[in-house]
Amino acid sequence: MRSIAVVGTGLIGTSVALAARSRGLTTYLLDRSSLAVGAAVALNAGIAGPPPEPVDLAVIAVPPAQLATVLKEQQDRDLARCYTDVVSVKARTRLAAARAGCDLSRFVGGHPMAGSERSGPFAAAADLFQGRNWVLTPTASTDRQAIDLVLRLVALCGATPVLMEEEDHDRTVALTSHAPHLVASLLSARLESIGPATAQLIGQGLRDTTRIAGGSPGLWTDILGANAVAVAEILDGFAQDLGRALEALEQLGSEDPEHRRGGERVLGELLTRGVAGQDRIPPRRDGRAGTPSSRVSVPVANRPGDVERLFADVWSTGMHIVDLAVDHTPDAPVGRLDLIVDPEAAGDLASHLAKRGWAARR
The missing domain is CATH 1.10.3660.10 (6-phosphogluconate dehydrogenase C-terminal like domain)
Structure with missing residues (x-):
């Protein structure tokens, strides 16, 4: 496997992309929100936009209600040879995909058992899945090549594959x-x-x-x-x-x-x-506990380079971004990025960004 596409650049999708990039795979990033893609690109998670030719595997990292529509859309555009997902509900979403006319022979249901109370690309990490279980729900009609590719993805993410029936999962x-x-x-x-x-x-x-x-x-x-x-x-x-x-x-x-x-x-x-x-609960793995935080909101125009410029201005301060929230409608000319930072840093960050020309506010 040499290339993947990740559709949906939230916590899980961006973490998959970071893990794939760290193992040398060419990774393409797609999302309805250009701001979310820009954030993932700024984290060096991959290349924005669809690939010039079909990739080996596409990872559909969208909410359950969107899976069928997005999978059908990406299969129609021939995004990849095979497909998987990361949603946490399997039976109902697979039924919706079948009704939408998706080719399920090239699709392997998946659910990495890892996550965070935080969300968005800035909560992502290349080692998020390290040592975690990753449930796969292939059926008797699933193509063997699709299963092999998804098993390779699970392995490069450092996770352990667990095969289950959808209803049991x-x-x-x-x-x-x-x-x-x-x-x-x-x-x-x-x-x-x-x-x-x-x-x-x-x-x-x-x-x-x-x-x-x-x-x-x-x-x-x-x-x-x-x-x-x-x-x-x-x-x-x-x-x-x-x-x-x-x-x-x-x-x-x-x-x-x-x-x-x-x-x-x-x-x-x-x-x-x-x-x-x-x-009966197994010993707890190391995790990141929640900490107090504050929010700095920044309007960002929906045009190439603006998200990257904002992140460059943020990182020039040396401040740590705890998380990121995106409020953006794809067709809107302007969206909003909420930068989640330590409370004591919020005022300084807002002032710094204002000096750089951003309409930042706490």
Whole structure:
């Protein structure tokens, strides 16, 4: 395999591109947003735009609801010999692709089990998949060449391939990823109106529990909707346990000793089950914990070179960019880049960019 194309330059797509570039592959980057592509190019993730001839493999790194449309579009333009994706829901997206008329014999469903609560190309890393599992869901009709190419991609990214049936995969990630994200978001929503005094008392336990709630609401609405039935089944059992916990707490607040003993018994049982479940989780790999950050917004014209010029001006300060958010409609003449930086650096960065002619604001 000598060349790939990555369609979608967010966290996962740009990380795949960086890994491929680090192993010497020629990598082409496509995205509806020219600003997102510009950001990935500035990170040296690849070449902007479609290749002059079909590449060996195309990686479709778009949200689940867009997969069928994008895959059909890229197959019609003959972007690559074979195709894979990285979406976290397999059965429903494959069905949509079949209905759209995609050639699924040259397509291997894929889902790298790696990510971050952060999003966008600036959260990407060439080693994001190192030592991680990468689920593949080929079928009996999948071309062997397509499987071989995707296995090579997984290997060069440093990941371990895991073959699964689509339905098994979707039920598994409902439990291990999708339902936990929704539960974390609902818990985090309890903090929406807290004051500074309460915020000062937040400890590491709550930070760990709610960390993943920082993901994109739009993307997660798409993901949860695509795997709604499996997630609902998990949350149904969770709701039953939560109901038992509420009853137990009410009993513990009673003046009746018998009620209190009943509440203690039920609550102890639920907590014991929690310990047993937590013991089944493998040791945690090293990760990057979330840190406080501030946002510097910069309007950027939709024309060649402007994104690269902005990044050159940013990097000339020596400041560290924690993350990047892109707000851009493909046909709009101007988009917006939000540069996420350490709070103490935001003011200096905005002033520096203003001196360079950018309409930056905090």
